[in-house]
Amino acid sequence: MMPLSYARHQFPPAVIQHAIRLYLRFTLSDRDVEELLAERGIDVSYETVRRWVVTFGPAIAANLRRRRPKPSPRWHLDEMVVRIGGTLxxxxxxxxxxxxxxxxxxxxxxxxxxxxxxMRKLLKKHGVAPTQVTTDKLRSYGAAFREIGLTARxxxxxxxxxxxxxxxQPVRRRERKMRRFKSPGSAQRFVSVHSATYNTFNLQRHLISRPTLRTFRVQAMAEWHAATATA
Structure with a gap:
């Protein structure tokens, strides 16, 4: 776990951490976060919120990923069209x-x-090969699996x-809220940070009881606080 340094920032770490969590956890814009903070008497520009997410988001995401358990060996792959900077x-x-x-x-x-x-990023990142991979009928998947010698079903x-x-779906909602991504680089940075936060707070609430949900929520917040802890 890599502690974060909030030195040379005007606002306390708790305010910065809360603003970043609001932006990443919920379908909110920078201006929405600015309004929510203003209701609590905290005068922060939406541009400041954006800079906080850009500055601290990748490190927070990396810390969250270190705390995640190993994935299931059954993987699902898919692709969707997005318009970024006017290009599909x-x-x-x-x-x-x-x-x-x-x-x-x-x-x-x-x-x-x-x-x-x-596939190469997946295998390098997780260090294990899946036992089963499910995809749509795009033939590129089969060709890629054969080239790397993947033996999974x-x-x-x-x-x-x-x-x-x-x-x-969560990314589609954010894409609409953000009025589409502006560049491939900014889109990649956002989805990488967003996915780590999503994994932490995605509790599958429709599958568990209310007491279990409360327990999982406490655990998720503990993971968030550990990932955003000061140096």
């Missing part, structure tokens, strides 16, 4: 069968090279891959 691009996503976001990658193509890049079909397709 693809957001490639990998999740496990429990909804944990494993990787999100912004790419210009929807081909074998793009599928290869996603490969299932294809739209309905079988609902887990990955549904996982795009």
């Amino acid at each position: 691009m693809y957001l490639w996503r990998a999740v496990d069968d429990e909804g944990e976001v494993l990787e999100v990658l912004v790419q210009r193509r929807r081909d074998k090279a793009a599928a290869l890049k996603l 490969h299932e294809q079909g739209r309905r079988q891959n609902n887990r990955a397709e549904v996982s795009h």
Whole structure:
């Protein structure tokens, strides 16, 4: 865990941490966070909120990922179209069968090279190969698996891959709220930080009892406080 330094910032660490959590956890704009802080008597510009997210977001995301358990060996891969800076691009996503976001990658193509890049990042990042991979019927996946020698069972079909397709929804909501991403770099930075926060606070509340939900919420907040702790 890497402690964060909030030195040379006008506001206390607690305010910065709270503003970043509001922005990443909920479907809020910079201006929405500014309004919520103003209700508490904290006068912060939305541009300051944006700079806090850019400055501290990647380090917080890295700390959150270090605390996550190993993913399930059953992975779901999918890609969706996004318009970034007026150009159509693809957001490639990998999740496990429990909804944990494993990787999100912004790419210009929807081909074998793009599928290869996603798989290589996944294998390097997690250090283990899946036992089963579910995708849609894009043939680029099969070609990429053969090139890297992946022996996992490969299932294809739209309905079988609902887990990955549904996982795009939070990013779609944020994309609309942000009035689309402005550049590939900013889009990649945002989805990487957002996915780490999403994994921490995605509690599958419809599958658990109320007392268990309260316990999981306490655990999620403890993980957040540990990831944003001061040096």
